Amino acid sequence: MQKLKVGIIGCGVIFDLNILGYLNNPDVQITCLCDKRKKHAEQKIKKFNLNSEIKIYSDYKDMLDSENLDIIEILLPHHLHCESTMYAAQTQLKGISVQKPMATTISECDKMIKICKKNDVKLKIFENFTFYPPIMLARQLLREQIIGEVNAVHIKTLEASKGGWEVPKGTWRWRIDPNSCGGGLDCGSPFVFDDGYHKFWLALYLIEAKIEKVYAWIDRYAGLDVPAYIMWKYKPLKEREFLVPSYGTMEYNYSPHMIIPSPYYNEDEIIIITGSKGIMWINQATSGGNIMSKSEVFPPIVLFKDGKIETIQNLKRDWKYGFINSTKHFIKAIKEGGLAILNGEEGKYTTQFALAALKSSMTGKEICPDDIE
């Protein structure tokens, strides 16, 4: 079988993780890269020792018109997700992987879904936490009811100021610009809308229920959308209506003098899930494998049930595996059929959830994601 031809649009920071699943993979071949500044693409070719015949474009439309691609990976600022997806969908591709968050508005999400359906293109909203080995296992265990019926999920994101990779100013700039980041806050939304998209999705994915209402406070500190406190209630499921009502909470804190040693962002996550029979801790994601992982106190998964503590060790903890697995899942879905994770509808609902939280923080009201249009 011929290799699937892949093009990547956008050679910024996250490129270095999104490319990994395409490397050393007999099913695919990267044939072109695109960046407004060609120099960035050239640097990536060197850095990852890519085939020197890979073509470089500065205009993605040019690239899509000239190359006969099977897969396009879109790693552009959020406000360009919709237009680039729409353009790509009309070039007879098999699959479009667009970086999260899906888009900046729900009407953009709808347009993306519609055009991909019409042109029979598989649309993936790229999300890596779903495929992070400890989270993959945790979800499987939760589905097996290892802690009974889940009724609460808490996702804490720790943001530090140093310890991770250097993020160039340009990468950061568009995230604090409300127009290119989206979300509706005056300060852009590098945390709640951009990074938060991962966590809103996890809140849906881990419990497998929809949201009845969300309420949020999002303050400003150091020009950023933190501290942020978000809580929501899940819609009761019919078969679970006699059980404990389910809720979730999310917290973003920025510690300006804290170090989180990390090969990636100086950020980390702790997820705590409560069920009728026990509690599960998922320790770390972004900075998994760092010094915290080496202390005996933070194994990747901890369970408190049946009156005792159990731990699950020996899971791959480097954050990159979430990216590699996510990309491989998409390639497989294209080759063998099946839905992408996240598919368009999931991506849209996650966007509604995130925008509902942001709207709540701006209006002081409880918002139902279904009402975000």
Added chain:
Amino acid sequence: MLKVGIIGCGVIFDLNILGYLNNPDVKITCLCNRTIEKAQDKIKKFGLDKDISIYSDYKEMLKQEDLDIVEILLPHNLHAEATIAAAENSVKGISVQKPMALSLEEADLMINACKQSGSILSIYENFIFAPHILKAKELLDKGYLGDLLSFRIKTAMGKKGGWFVPKSSEDWRSIPKKVGGSKKGSPVLFDNGWHNFVLACWFFNNKIEKVFAWTDNYQGIDAPAYVMFKYKQENDQTVPQYGSMEFCLMPEMEIPSKYYPTDEFIEISGTKGIIWINQGTSIGNKMSESHIFPPIVIYKEGQIESYSEFEKDWKYSFINATHHFINVIKNNGEPILSGTQARRILNFNLAAIKSAETGKIVFL
């Protein structure tokens, strides 16, 4: 020696009494309970002096005995009237079980009565005297994590594994007028929850600006419950400080415990790092043996530290709290929590309940 009388011989008596035992500064001279047998049982259980007088009416006890200290362990609706009666009988030290009272009006009456009689009023709070929590406070107060940013407490309520709670202790908690809080009564947010409201204020040495809360209703109790709040911010240059609380229900969960099958998890973020305070009520159980949950874990300067050498039993928080109170009475000091401090906690706690009832932010 200070003469001590205890009113109310229910479940929590067994912990509140401990600090008065084997203590050369005090002597328990009388107990009071509506059903006298319960008081007699306690005398046996703790090998107390057989000469201790037993009363079924606390007013009678306050009149007859010349007490220096009274410990009030009654249902919440009786806190105010019992405190006022003790003050009117010139008891020097009055320790009232949390929550302080049902309303701010009651709290004011208590504070005024004690002011007039010169009594020292203390609202009994044990969590802040747990050895590991005291250590955490000491570290935070000396700036170990920089300025504090956020407070979070999770109360995990299991169903089995703890001590036996007789029906008589449960019953009054299901009566709104006795337990207090919302119109339907708030056995979670107002009774157990009080501790969390205290911890939130005590750790941050700060007042509360606004609060928002949700409480659900599961089998007649006000949980699951979620509270978020903002501390007072001096000006927009200072770090905004927030907090949250979660009261989770685990109706099929076993939490091995010498006391209630409940446990607490606290997480505080500062500008330089994070501290986790693991366990409260059930510290010392199987979870404590696991090495995954040392009482204190700190993440700062890119390193993990933990502190494990503590007396791991919830009872020490009670013993320390009582010793603190006795010292205050001996030395005419200021208790934690004084009537005025506790009134602020009450205001905060009731504000959360009001928010849950109205669906609106409550500003303090």
